[in-house]
Amino acid sequence: MIYKNKKVFSLLLITIAAFLLMTIAEPKIFFSLRNFQSMTVQIPEFGLLSLGMAICMLTGGIDLSIIATANLASIAAATILTKYAGENSGAGPTQIVIVIVIAILAAIVVGAACGFVNGLLVSKVGITPILATLGTQGLFGGLGIILTKGKGIIGFPELFLKIGTAHPGNIPLVFYIFIVIVLLLGLILSRTFFGFNIYMIGANPLAASFSGIKISNVLTKVYMTSGMLAGLASIIMISRVNSARSDFGYTLLLPTVLIAVLAGFNPNGGFGTLTGIVIALFLLQILQSGFNILGSSSFFKNVIWGVMLLLVMVINYIGDRYSKRVRKQLA
Amino acid sequence: MKKLFRQNEIYVFFLIIALVIIITSFSRSFFTLENFFDLLKSHSYEGILAIGFFLVLLSGGIDLSFTAVAVIGMYTGVYVVLITGANNALLAIAVAGVVGIILGAINAVFIGIFKIPTMIATLGTLTAFHGTLMSILQATKKTVISNPPSSIIAFGKMILFRIPDGTGKFADFSLSSAIFIFFTVATWLLLKYTTIGRNIKAIGGNREAARRAGINILKTQFFIYCYVGFMAGIAGLLLGSYLRYIDPLNLVGNELTVVAAVVLGGASVMGGRGTIIGTVLGVSMITIINTSLVFMKIPQYFQQFVIGMIIVISVSITAYRQKLKERQTSVLDVV
Numbered sequence: 001m002i003y004k005n006k007k008v009f010s011l012l013l014i015t016i017a018a019f020l021l022m023t024i025a026e027p028k029i030f031f032s033l034r035n036f037q038s039m040t041v042q043i044p045e046f047g048l049l050s051l052g053m054a055i056c057m058l059t060g061g062i063d064l065s066i067i068a069t070a071n072l073a074s075i076a077a078a079t080i081l082t083k084y085a086g087e088n089s090g091a092g093p094t095q096i097v098i099v100i101v102i103a104i105l106a107a108i109v110v111g112a113a114c115g116f117v118n119g120l121l122v123s124k125v126g127i128t129p130i131l132a133t134l135g136t137q138g139l140f141g142g143l144g145i146i147l148t149k150g151k152g153i154i155g156f157p158e159l160f161l162k163i164g165t166a167h168p169g170n171i172p173l174v175f176y177i178f179i180v181i182v183l184l185l186g187l188i189l190s191r192t193f194f195g196f197n198i199y200m201i202g203a204n205p206l207a208a209s210f211s212g213i214k215i216s217n218v219l220t221k222v223y224m225t226s227g228m229l230a231g232l233a234s235i236i237m238i239s240r241v242n243s244a245r246s247d248f249g250y251t252l253l254l255p256t257v258l259i260a261v262l263a264g265f266n267p268n269g270g271f272g273t274l275t276g277i278v279i280a281l282f283l284l285q286i287l288q289s290g291f292n293i294l295g296s297s298s299f300f301k302n303v304i305w306g307v308m309l310l311l312v313m314v315i316n317y318i319g320d321r322y323s324k325r326v327r328k329q330l331a
Numbered sequence: 332m333k334k335l336f337r338q339n340e341i342y343v344f345f346l347i348i349a350l351v352i353i354i355t356s357f358s359r360s361f362f363t364l365e366n367f368f369d370l371l372k373s374h375s376y377e378g379i380l381a382i383g384f385f386l387v388l389l390s391g392g393i394d395l396s397f398t399a400v401a402v403i404g405m406y407t408g409v410y411v412v413l414i415t416g417a418n419n420a421l422l423a424i425a426v427a428g429v430v431g432i433i434l435g436a437i438n439a440v441f442i443g444i445f446k447i448p449t450m451i452a453t454l455g456t457l458t459a460f461h462g463t464l465m466s467i468l469q470a471t472k473k474t475v476i477s478n479p480p481s482s483i484i485a486f487g488k489m490i491l492f493r494i495p496d497g498t499g500k501f502a503d504f505s506l507s508s509a510i511f512i513f514f515t516v517a518t519w520l521l522l523k524y525t526t527i528g529r530n531i532k533a534i535g536g537n538r539e540a541a542r543r544a545g546i547n548i549l550k551t552q553f554f555i556y557c558y559v560g561f562m563a564g565i566a567g568l569l570l571g572s573y574l575r576y577i578d579p580l581n582l583v584g585n586e587l588t589v590v591a592a593v594v595l596g597g598a599s600v601m602g603g604r605g606t607i608i609g610t611v612l613g614v615s616m617i618t619i620i621n622t623s624l625v626f627m628k629i630p631q632y633f634q635q636f637v638i639g640m641i642i643v644i645s646v647s648i649t650a651y652r653q654k655l656k657e658r659q660t661s662v663l664d665v666v
Contacts, residue, residue: 135643142633142638257454300462314447
């Protein structure tokens, strides 16, 4: 079972503290249904991207192309939506539903295909993930620009937009989707051979390959998973903003890496839990919403993110050295 | 001679020659000294950033915060000149450099003392530095300097010498280009002939071995990141003086272009491998690709795709050749 290690536990404490702080600072606005709904609406799309990034980081890699993949997937889905179920297509309700399903599948498939390319470059050709995904970021992003000629695609059917705005039981639908994905991914990572292999490869690639794990297969699947998560995130993205663009969301790229590091992921791979990711997501969202309510500039939240990241790493370092010293004294 | 062909840089060089030939066939005005000097001037800041980034890469690290340092250096440099009323570009340069060194030192503290992995640390400082600058500026409601002092503008326009091309036009060699060349040569000399330069390469090659050989890792890291910070600050100021418009939202977000340029030039992300010449060639290639698309009348929205494709292809070739070489030898590493 995924155990709560020290780093994740301290992260949880910080998150709770932040929540309390924000509640005290602005009790009526922060501790309200409206605010909670707003926070749980913003978490899923960023969260899915962070999950994709986190899985790649488990293998010691990184996926810099995840935003570009999401944009490309969103363009694919949007084209299908507007062409076959848009406002001027005169499609009946059943057709609209079918088209929506196809569009969602298309986004996931495009994401998987992009991930497949990444996986191939990293495992078969042997390029380090930073460079490989740097190149594919340009490739996929450029492809998106070529396809859309820089303009956005608009005109989605009403039913599709409901994905982004529906609130069954006062909780956003997208949040349910997110939780389901997290649970699914968590199961895969903790209970299947595939998940186990991911951790092994990240911790010690040489030993993993000698113990019979087919590294190229696992890596390819990992990057395909990241791509598919990006595809799913793109569906949520475009259903909320009602348009698909090729340059959307690039400012979210570095924060996804921040989330993984906050969650205790080792950038060299092999360590990290999804619980940590979810907690880190909540922490960042609490801070972001809180500071928004307090009226500080959007750049200030960047300062908080950066400082928080550095603080967490410093605390981890001091904690590690302290425990090593204690262990030495006991030995 | 055979050794020459084994180097990565030679392929980049041939690629550049090929590109230049192709472009010139489309548009004769490309292959003029005037155009080359112009390209050199407008991309001199990029070159300096690349040299700095290359130094960090050589030591086995990655510095993603250089754009923030450059922008902060640019802004504070011009701001100080604006406030003190001393219309002196040298003051701006000095301030930009000092600011860069200080920010670089902060990086070194996190990387050297607290042993935070370089990519994570510089990611954090990138967001923290830039966020701090923007928060302060937004509070004062003045986020850009649209009328920089005349000395800064003059600095950006300064020409060292001109070469007439016979038709009445001149090829202007600007001061910025000279500064870029100066830093390139200085860094090359540093790496080749000084102890600290060799230490940098040693740390990048095998940090543990370097430590056991007696190299002071902390001091070297402080030097590296302060050096990079210094160059980033100056580069930012060059950019600002060239554009005659100080916008702190520039540059940040485009770190990957510089990374791509350095990597294309053959530097290894693991550290310990790479040459100054390679870096310069990498920057040249990115520059030529960018401008060549304009000359070949390819619509601008193809640019990113083409650059991405070139990065993927060239890095694939390098990595694949590396892989084939590794299959022949077995590597035992002391961890």
